[in-house]
Amino acid sequence: MNDAQTYYHGTKADLDVGDLIAPGYTSNYGTRRQAAFVYLSATLEAATWGAELAVGSGRGRIYIVEPTGPIEDDPNLTDKRFPGNPTKSYRSRDPFRVVGEVADWTGHSDEQLRQMHAHLDELRRQGVEAIEE
Template structure:
């Protein structure tokens, strides 16, 4: 009898304000949802709903905050914006890629952060911006 645990493929999430449909591709080359909104060299996803929630809440724009379930179409790597320099390892299970993500669904019921938590995070990001520290480092 094989006692090896079965390793499941994680579910990946992408938080944004973009209005996408199942089958759409999220690709590099568009304006970033964060920082100076320059053209994105990478796209980001997470294996935790918590990190995707922050992504949706902090994304620029007036559109509805959305969290999509996505499938990478190529290799992914740890997101250096949230690993090693800022947190040991990858506790948020956040990743990036230069390959598209295919939208396979949407999380329609999720709990956002409290107004106080959101204000604290936005204030912190604004302080970094004033210090010339970009939210997304390529």
């Protein structure tokens, strides 16, 4: 990994600079079980989806984060499901430190959100769950 890389985390959690985003909390997605990993992306697009699709009543937020330990490709969006890592999505068992927030980002259209929710609903009906090995 390039140490100068900017990483993002999309969520609805209200966090401050210096806060840690760590595994062990209820997942924002799927069956909402305890998360074994935390996720980040090197693309604002993937973080935007994270902010928009996360559960919760707050507004979507995108934080600039730095890993505190090793990161690995997110198998939900890499070779186990898609070739390569087109979203530059990663995960870690170590926390991420919030170093800033992206204040000005543009969300997806209502139609794009409807399509993504329909796609996720179909995956749930098929029994496809997030990979958390």
